[in-house]
Amino acid sequence: xxxxxPKGGMGLTPAEEQLKCYLKRYAANKDGRLRxxxxxxxxxxxxxxxxxxxxxxxxxxxxxxEDGYIDDVEMxxxxxxxxxxxxxxxxxxxxxxxxx
Numbered sequence: 001x002x003x004x005x006p007k008g009g010m011g012l013t014p015a016e017e018q019l020k021c022y023l024k025r026y027a028a029n030k031d032g033r034l035r036x037x038x039x040x041x042x043x044x045x046x047x048x049x050x051x052x053x054x055x056x057x058x059x060x061x062x063x064x065x066e067d068g069y070i071d072d073v074e075m076x077x078x079x080x081x082x083x084x085x086x087x088x089x090x091x092x093x094x095x096x097x098x099x100x
Contacts, residue, residue: 012076020079022091033069034078046090058082
C-alpha cells in the first residue's frame, strides 16, 4: 500500500535549509519576501546561467497566490524547485569566498 506524502515532502534536507537561508539574505527590505529581481541577483551570484529566466520560472512555480513575491509559506516550494539545479555545491563555495 503506497504512503501518501503531502506536497513539499516531509521537510527540507540540510542542503535545502542552507539554500533557504542563502536566498533569504537577498530579501532587500528584510521582510523575508523575495521579488523576481532579488532572485535573479541571488542566482547571478551563484553564477547560474540564464539567471533571469530561472528567476522568472522559479517565481512562477512557487508563487502560489500570484502576488509577485515569495513569502515564508512559499519559500519551501521555491527551495525544492531550485535545489534540482545542484545549488548546494555552489552555496558552499560562495559562503567560503564571502568569509575571506
